[in-house]
Amino acid sequence: MPIKIVILPEKNMQPVHKAQAGTFESSDIMILIEPLDNDGDNHIELSSSVGKQFKDQINRDITELLQKYEITGARIIAKDKGALSPTIKARVETAVLRSLDKQQGTLK
Amino acid sequence: MSFENADFREEVLDISNPYDVKFVSEFLAKLDFEYNEYDVDYTMVLYNLNEEIIGTGSFKKHILKYVAVAPKFRNTIAFSQIVTHLMDKLLLEHKHIFVYTLPRNTELFQGLGFTEIATAPPLFSVLEFGYENIKTYQDYIRKSKIETSSRPVSALVVNCNPFTNGHKFLIEKASRESRVLYLFVVEEDKSSFPFEIRWKLIEKGIAHLDNVVMLKSSHYVVSGTIFPSYFLKNQPENEISMKQAELDIQTFIRYIVPILGITRRYVGTEDYCKTTLAYNNAMKKLLPKSGVELVEVPRIKIDSGIENQGIVSASKIRAAIKNDQLQEVFPFLPEVTKDFLLSSESEEIKQKIKEGEGRH
Numbered sequence: 001m002p003i004k005i006v007i008l009p010e011k012n013m014q015p016v017h018k019a020q021a022g023t024f025e026s027s028d029i030m031i032l033i034e035p036l037d038n039d040g041d042n043h044i045e046l047s048s049s050v051g052k053q054f055k056d057q058i059n060r061d062i063t064e065l066l067q068k069y070e071i072t073g074a075r076i077i078a079k080d081k082g083a084l085s086p087t088i089k090a091r092v093e094t095a096v097l098r099s100l101d102k103q104q105g106t107l108k
Numbered sequence: 109m110s111f112e113n114a115d116f117r118e119e120v121l122d123i124s125n126p127y128d129v130k131f132v133s134e135f136l137a138k139l140d141f142e143y144n145e146y147d148v149d150y151t152m153v154l155y156n157l158n159e160e161i162i163g164t165g166s167f168k169k170h171i172l173k174y175v176a177v178a179p180k181f182r183n184t185i186a187f188s189q190i191v192t193h194l195m196d197k198l199l200l201e202h203k204h205i206f207v208y209t210l211p212r213n214t215e216l217f218q219g220l221g222f223t224e225i226a227t228a229p230p231l232f233s234v235l236e237f238g239y240e241n242i243k244t245y246q247d248y249i250r251k252s253k254i255e256t257s258s259r260p261v262s263a264l265v266v267n268c269n270p271f272t273n274g275h276k277f278l279i280e281k282a283s284r285e286s287r288v289l290y291l292f293v294v295e296e297d298k299s300s301f302p303f304e305i306r307w308k309l310i311e312k313g314i315a316h317l318d319n320v321v322m323l324k325s326s327h328y329v330v331s332g333t334i335f336p337s338y339f340l341k342n343q344p345e346n347e348i349s350m351k352q353a354e355l356d357i358q359t360f361i362r363y364i365v366p367i368l369g370i371t372r373r374y375v376g377t378e379d380y381c382k383t384t385l386a387y388n389n390a391m392k393k394l395l396p397k398s399g400v401e402l403v404e405v406p407r408i409k410i411d412s413g414i415e416n417q418g419i420v421s422a423s424k425i426r427a428a429i430k431n432d433q434l435q436e437v438f439p440f441l442p443e444v445t446k447d448f449l450l451s452s453e454s455e456e457i458k459q460k461i462k463e464g465e466g467r468h
Contacts, residue, residue, distance in 0.1 A: 018239060020199050024188040024220040032199070034239050047221055077239065079221030 014040075014073040015099035022083075022091040029058075029083035031095040033076050040072040048080035061085050065092040074099070116162060116186065118193055121151040135161050139176045148173055152193055154186055165190040170202040191220055195237070203239040204327065208232050225328075226362065228354040231347075236327075242363050245326045250367055252321050254288050260401070262286040262372040263364070265329055267422075269299040271309040271445045274376070274420030277408045279310075282374040283317045285403075290368055295325045300426055300461050305448070312444040328359050353390035361398045372401045429461045 018034035036043060044062055048055060058080055066074065076092070083091070097103035122128045123145045132151060133143040145151075148166040151174070156162055163177035163186045172194060177186045198205050207217055214224055214233045222235040225242055236242065264282050268275050283289045293310060295303050307322070314320055364370065373395060375388055388404070395402045407419050420440045428437040429449070438446060448454050 018199075018203070020196070023192040024195070025185050025192065026188070030192075030195075030221060032239055034203075049219070075239070081219075 013069060013071055013100060015071070015096070016101050017099060019095050019098035021094035021098060024079070024081065026081050027083055027087070028081055029088050029091050030079040031076065031091045032078075033074055033095045033099045035099075036073045036075045038073055042066055042071065042074050042076065044076045044078065046078045046080065048078070048082075050080070050082045057085070058083075058088060061088045062092050065089050065096065069093075069096055069100075071096060115156050116184075116189060117155045117157070118189070119153050119155065121153055121164075123148065123151060131161075132164055135164060135178075136174060136176060139178075141174055141176060143174060150194075150197065152190065154190055156181075162186045163190050165194050167194055167198055170198060170205055172198075172205065172207040175207070187216065188220060191217075199238065204241070205237045206327070207235050207237075209235065226355045226358040228351040228358065231351045232355070234355055234359075242328065242359075245328055246363060246367050248326075249290075249323055249364065252290075252323060253368055254319075254321060256287050256369075258287045260286050260372040261288050261290070261369050262374055262403075263290045263292065263360075263368070263370045264374040265292040265294065265325065266310070267294040267299060268301075268306050268310055269422050270301045270306065270425060270449070271313050271442065272420050272422055272425060272440050273442055274408055274422075274440070275310070276313055276442050277420075278374065278376055278405055279314055279320065280317065281405060282403075283314075283320050286372065287319065289317075289320045290370065291320050291322045292325045292329045293322060294329070296327075300464070301457055305457070309444050309448060313442050328363065329356070349386040350390055353387040354394065356387070357390055357394045361394065361400070365398065365400060370400060372403060374403050374405060377404050377406050426461055429458050432462075 015033055015035040018032070020030065020032045022028055022030040024030055042063075044059060046055065046058060046062075048058060051058075058078070062076060062078060066076075074096075076095075080088070094103065121132060129143070129145045132153060136143040148168050151164060151166040153164045154162040161178065162181045162184075163175075165175040166173045172191070175187070175190060175194075177184075177190070195205065207222065209217060209232065211227050211229050211231075211233045214227070214235060217235050218224060220237075222237045223241060225234050225236055227233040262282050262285070264279065266275055266279070279289070279291060291310070291314075293303070293307055299306070301309075307324075311322060373391065375391065377388075391402055407421065409419055425437050425440060425445075428434055434449060441449070449458070
């Protein structure tokens, strides 16, 4: 049976430090995340090459992932180059885990 | 022709190795870049499996440099791969990345999510990327804004290295003649006196003026020390500093003037520094067009008893520190600076000035 690694989300987590995931390549998305000094709202700043059509969808994907980990007080900067939903979620998840010190960046 | 990501191998260049440096220099020379290994902190090279060099990119502090891809490989992902590699490294330490490039290349970087700040055609554009951007800075200055319907609302940019009676006179005059005065203090730490000290001395020295608002300059006001002359080798030098100044003033007009409602900018006259002179000339050219009045204030003279030394300038103070003649420049200094220079706090700075060379 394959081993599945599950990282259990904790409640109401705030990023510990800034982190990033993704690349600038086509069909990918670059995610930057940093903790905010506020009342716990998340801010998403999205720019996308397909924004006109898919802005809402991308925002929904990001928000969904943040809700899954119950992230609060984070600022997300997303530079999209036409990434598909699974890519977006994977990149956001990696960025979130890195910012929580649960996963290391490749160049660290 | 299409390439898989795995076809390209990323490698970090050993800048201390002359063979490596020569290798990249030769590649870049073909593309009209003059590579200078002292001008970078980090260089990476992209190869394919045939050991052909695809492209390269470097950075110095938080500025991307020498990003170039061989013409044959420009229809591949090489460019974004290089920039991604550099950003991965840079974003670990910096929140804010800049790139200077030719105006015709701005599109390439915009495609990667960079934002253009200003362009001085035909020589260069400046773009930024990161957690902080021009909007973060605009929010910062907006918080300090004093609402007023009366004019003039003035701006003055000072470095104050260190704070002298000349600066004090200029600030007092501008404050007297304005409803509100926004005082931008240059944040970049290329000066002998660190930013915190300069800020503190000014703050104390102008405590009696109640219409002056002090602001940090961040990267947006007079960050002219970043000189992108490396890809402009064929241009006459004064043209470069003129264009550099233009970028800076355009940023000021585009992002700062509208937020604070500035109607006037004060500046001290310049007698000896060419770069500053170019800056002042560019201001004369651009500011009036945008409805900002430029007021030049001549430097004040103080009878110090020393021949030809009547004009107050911060460089004279530094020269005096270097030559252990601090007493002689006391007439040029306000109490705060005098006290600071006599206190033990300034020992380290004075020592550095004595050892160091150069103008700043």
